[in-house]
Amino acid sequence: MLDIKVIRENPEKVNELLKRRNKDLSIDNILVIDAQRRQIQFEADELKAKRKNESQKIGLMKKNGENTDAIQEEVRAMGDKIKELEEKQAQLDNEQRQALLYIPNTPSEDTPIGSDDTSNPVVYVWGEPTKKPYELKPHWDLCVEKNMVDFEKGVKLAHTRFALYRNKGALLERSIINFFLEVHTQKHGYEEILPPVLVNSAAMTGTGQLPKFKEDMFKCVDEDLYLIPTAEVPVTNMYADEPLSEDELPKLLTAYTPCFRREAGSAGKDTRGLIRQHQFNKVELVKLTTPEQAREEHLKLTDDAKEILELLELPYRVVELCTGDIGFSAKKCFDLEVWMPSYNGYKEISSCSWFGDYQARRANLKYRRKDNGKMEFVHTINGSGLAVGRTFAAICENFQTEDGKILVPKVLQKYTGCETI
């Protein structure tokens, strides 16, 4: 969430940045709550100080054998008033926190301004869109023909938008996961994490999924547990309420997990194939950094994701998300888009975001600075490195041969144990 002090001291600036996302956003109501809240706290604190003094007096009087009935009654009445003020204060605290939880992050000053994805500038292109003299089948046909993915079984066992991988399909999916993890741990220096895929509402609130995006997630009926929509949630929250020391930063973490999304509101979108499933695999990259390190580490994390696509020799481009398209918690974000013949276009395969201290405030992620010994919020950064199902689809489509085979990218062959599928 945003820093209330920044909001208080610089409301015009905050409003201006928020309106770059959406002109309806405003923190004006929060300022009103904040002023009331501080007034009440001031009154309550003064009264509590008074009660403390009087109570100590009673202790002394009792020691001296004096009668304290009158003063006790007086302090009791004070207690009633304090309780009243405390309740009011708690209510205002809560109101303010709730309001803040629904305000998105302020975009970075240099995030391009625009209202939707049509304003996202392309900042980098690698390779050429795949062109072949023969027809490239969409992966949803090819994979079914080759008995690699069984969409019907997925639907039968669970629900629409669930798939079952089998045979070489399961092998390819598993190989991609292993390849991703190995590059990020061996080459890029990330620590591998295998986290729980169910997390509680505190974790979901920390990274910004709750409370606003509740309908996007699968929730357990009788427990305060949600299926994670991304490994970002458990991994970013690992150090919540647990200050790090500055030498531990930047902290680089990577995790493979299945991800679960309700895709509420996506009815009719990407209904064929592996592109938009309720369950999909992803390897995530997460960084916790100092504010000074953040921008550079964000670029480096994006490079780590880009490198995967280059190693696989998949054509892709990078777009920078504009203020109207950027995620709720992010300040700045690059999307990596892979060439997907079935779409005759580029399709998102990774989203690399810098969150500033927005998530850190929500999750209470802090570190102790070396220069002044003070506690400070870390900056969080994350990105897909990469989405596995979409990589699977991109490989199937971009690398198919005329006789219906799929060429396994060189770097994957040691995992699949074969050159073609």
Added chain:
RNA sequence: GGAGAAGUGGCUGAGUGGCUGAAAGCGGCACCCUGCUAAGGUGUUAUGUGGAGUAAUCUGCAUCCAGGGUUCGAAUCCCUGCUUCUCCGCCA
């Protein structure tokens, strides 16, 4: 799942109703001393949130797992929850 015990500052650990935001030790930091090394001395060392001040800083309140309760007053008493440990049961 059943029974019992326990949760205090970065760590160990004292503290059963008031002068304890919290002893002591360790660790950390600063300075001093010692011609190396090791040791020693002095001081300092929690977080959150208000108020005053340009600021350095001063100051109120809250916080001893969490939330309630009792009391003039709670780390200390009571209730609930969570977590950890031990024993039993079950189990991949």
